Amino acid sequence: MAEFTGRTALITGASSGIGVDIARELAKQGANVVLVARRADRLETLATELTALGVQATAVPCDLSDAAARTALAESQPNIDILVNNAGLGVFGMFADAAWDDLANMLNVNITALTHLTHLFAKPMAARGYGRVLMVASTAAFQPVPLYAAYAATKAYVLSLSEALNVEFKERGIKVTTLCPGTTASEFFDVAHHKKSMMVEKTMMTSEAVAKIGVDALVAGKSSIVAGVANSLMAFGTRFSPRSLSAALAYKIMKP
């Protein structure tokens, strides 16, 4: 029997990229899936695809930047065993030149929505004594990243929150796994208005590979996982280099 047979997973950001492939991987693990994002047509298409695998798949369109919508989402889904906080976005470019509304939306989705959903769903999970949470952070969580300054800071928040909650939640039967992808082919760069450099293009992983690594780590109950060998080495390397040097190197890599 697959690991999550009969369990129900809610996946945010299931209309594109890594979220679509995490939903596919969880369906392969036997989980019923609740697919959340704003683009309803894409969620419906994925729900049809996953239903054919023999699990229940439900499309629930929701704008996660809206606090009332998040609360309504949790109220409409009282039996979630697995929460995947994947929805997120980046704002690329010089911090001083960015529009405040874009930065505020990113902080809201990447930090506030993720924290609020975890709070909303952890309570019923704790009451049932079972829960799994997959947080999608980034290798940007390990170091400062000029031109993605605020984005990288949101991901450092996600990693720190998740690692602390994994310890806190243990006695309630909830495990938290943090997935840290490096650059991954998806709509992320278009949304961030980032024209990719050759270096970024060359080092990209597929969303399928990243999602499989994340769900495998979730199944294994790991606290955190970096996607891919090269990204793991890079993340490990940040422990030994001064943060100012890591920041300068990241600037070189990110600069178009």
Ligand SMILES: NC(=O)c1ccc[n+]([C@@H]2O[C@H](COP(=O)([O-])OP(=O)(O)OC[C@H]3O[C@@H](n4cnc5c(N)ncnc54)[C@H](OP(=O)(O)O)[C@@H]3O)[C@@H](O)[C@H]2O)c1
């Ligand atoms: N791609 C990379 O290089 C990379 C690297 C490290 C980490 N990550 C992280 O991986 C996660 C997934 O990103 P991706 O690469 O798969 O990018 P993507 O293809 O752009 O997907 C982002 C997803 O987030 C959803 N989303 C954004 N704002 C939302 C909102 N207000 N309400 C509901 N859903 C919202 C989008 O759905 P709608 O637009 O339909 O709402 C979409 O499904 C993000 O947290 C990202 O930071 C990505």
